[in-house]
Amino acid sequence: MMEQTNLHLSRSQPELQGIPSSAVNAFLNAVQERQLELHSVMLLRHGHVVAEGWWAPYASDITHMLFSLSKSFTSTAIGLAASEGKLSLDDTVVSFFPEDAPEEIEPHLSAMRIRHLLMMGTGHDEDTTNKMTQSEDGNWAKAFLHLSVLHEPGTHFVYNSGATYMLSAILQKVTGQTLLDYLQPRLFEPLGIKGAIWESCPKGINVGGWGLNVTTEDIAKFGQLYLQKGVWHDRRLLPEGWVEEATSKQISNGDGGENDWAQGYGYQFWRCRHGLYRGDGAFGQFCIVMPEQDAVLAITSGSNDMQGIMNAVWDHLLPAMESSPLAADLDAEAQLADRLKGLALQIPRLQPDSPLEAGISGNKYMLEDNEQQWQSISLTFEDNQAVAVLSKMDQENRIIFGRGDWEEATTRLLQDEDKRVASSFTWEKDTLQLTMRYIETPFAFTMLLQFEGDKISLNLKGNVFPDMPGMQGRIAELAKE
Template identity: 60%
Template sequence: MQQTERSLPRKNTEALGISSQKVIEFLDHLKAHQIEMHSFMLLRHGQVAADGWWAPYGPELPHMLFSLSKSFTSTAIGMALHEGILTLDDTVISFFPEDLPVEVPDHLAAMQIRHLLMMGTGHDKDTTDALHEAEDGNWVKAFLQLPVPHEPGTHFLYNTGATYMLSAILQKASGQRLLDYLKPRLFEPLGIEGPTWETCPRGINTGGYGLSIKTEDIAKFGQLYLQKGVWHGVRLIEEEWIQEATNKQISNGDGGDSDWSQGYGYQFWRCRHGVYRGDGAFGQFCIVMPEQDAVIAITAGTGDMQGILNDVWDHLLDAFLPEPIEVDEYSAELDERLAKLHLDMPKFEPASELETQINGKSYELEENQYSLQGMRLQFDKESACLVLKRNTEEKITLGRHSWITGPSHMFGGKESLLASSFTWKSQDELVLTIRGIETPFCITMEIQFKGDTIVINDRFNVSFGMPEAVIIQGKAN
């Protein structure tokens, strides 16, 4: 029976030789740069030195990892390699004879598992859209039909479809879905409870994205890699694999000041300063710092991922001292700051006389890209209920100048928690803030009431190619 640990051990910053002042500076600069943080955990020598969650986010909540999922998929391949059920030299086409094109091009025939891992498949554009557009839901077949203009291993292209293929190959080779394969080998030994992973239409875990776990779980994963694959004296991952996966396997740029051009391993990025990382869209990070014997786990909702890394290098690299500190006059201030972290909600006026007129009134909405058909609002003393109509009705309860938490299917299609609030910007303009607190996403809806008509200005904090704002008009039924 493998030993498990449900929470990481803790020591104060003095005992771990970390400057609390530098950590405070890091937090201050993130705020000054308007980088929306959701959580932060700093480990040194395998112990938690500092952690915090920006309310309404909390330590008990899982968070969507997006492409940070890729590093977990890579880990499964490393484990399968050690178990002898596949090799890095295995060709991709050898696993899917039933899905091959009539004529297999030379570059596709030459593509190996190692090329998927290093993002060197030979494609000239990310394959993900083609997979999602496959009418029959067969993402493997869609991947194998695409042209491969470059010789595999010679051309880096960040390609989420390649990671999906790793998941599909693992399922073929092991007879288990990626999530099920990793549970006894990785998640359970690390004490990671309740991980979830999205699947494609045919039930294969998406691999390149879709994993949701807690911030501390991200930190444990990084610590496992820092410890060269050993957890509580039990080897979970081969050290040779960790060495290969986290070292440069292919060039992805000319270095410089970008942490996206320092070289790429097997689903891990090389960074400046001898650091490596897994990361995901909008600021999900697992940063491993071997020289400092440290790990940093971050979840966020920002488009400025380089800004987060710059602040890590500018403020936290110098925070690690060679010996414990006898007295740190900033440690109490850091503890207080971490305990009070929060994201501000808009607060103007708590109420409007208009509430009695619009209470329960239904509005029919013009055609829009969200496929919303209608909405209505119902107010009471401390809250409001927003009802959005598509094919079915979605109800969201919002606090009056406070967060109210409740389940919803608004973000990502599956049920997850929202934290929502409202305020009146003026007597006829209502502002709703809806946060998906298991995701990076936040929607701000500004609703202007003009007689029997409404105009909704709808904005996401971050998104994949969505317009900055969407205007939706409606009329009372």
């Protein structure tokens, strides 16, 4: 049985590892001032966690959707499979799919190799994901192979989640296992990563380029493994040569400058300014590895300003890392510890109640046809809660909203499967605000409801998506007239 010490990262004070607590506080100040919606942060130095925090209602034991940070885990599986002799990075892509390849294979497709998938240098002119996922027969690999390859592979960078899916499909071909199952004994179990889930395509292949959910500490462990060049507790999990190759620049993706998406691309890892590298995912999911500083930073977020998040790291954390331990600063350490424990996203608390509640409570409003396919909404107000029942496609979703506080539940309202939400409500004059945070994802939504006689209007706003079209409705009995 694996020793328990292998499953958790050790903890230490920032100053003992050469980082002033005041620098971490300055980073948190910058995040707050720039209104960057972080959900969690974990900073490692010399293998120790020196700062960690979750903005309530997000919490340490809740997995978070990684989006494209999943790609770095997919790449790792390919590195492992190559080390086991199951494939070579120079194997051609079409060789794994003879039944799905076009009858006439164009030269650029014929020349496409696994390493081109890894470096996002497939030769396509645009991301293949939409056309691949919209294939009517659900055969994504076949759809990928039938798209035109306009450039010589290895010469043209296009960020392409379809390429990462193909890595997952190839891995399943050569191992007979899904990406998740293959990584379980080789990566997840040794690192103590439990409860990981990965979205699959209609053919049962993990999608690879997105869809992985793990905790913040799991992200940090993954980064620490790469920082340690593939060794974990004196056991080699990844070949050192793979780590070096995967995190080095394999293809140019821009002209550098101050853009952290133009510093070069490795094997599903981005090069950063300051000699760093990272895996990242949409809306601010980060695993930043800092080899010279011997540090790792894991972040989950719900933000459209990913460069802004990195700028806060470069401005406040990176330059503060010293090579030797610092003198203890008990006041700063205590201030930081209290702040990290008390992190929370602001709960909307504008107006605790409204005289409108009595007239609304118990009413069911039928909604006109709308994009979300919501059919009706009813509201019931109690002392500390509002209970909303929304019907969608004849399926009722009952959500409890805390009065100026979070209530946790699960719902299928905006997803096709049960998702955990933390929900609260408040009033602003005559407008009811219902806020839902999907705490396993970057997403949060606020419903703004206005009532005029027997009519209701509903607008839906997201934290990272544009506002959705509004909806109109009437009390159920009157809507039938």
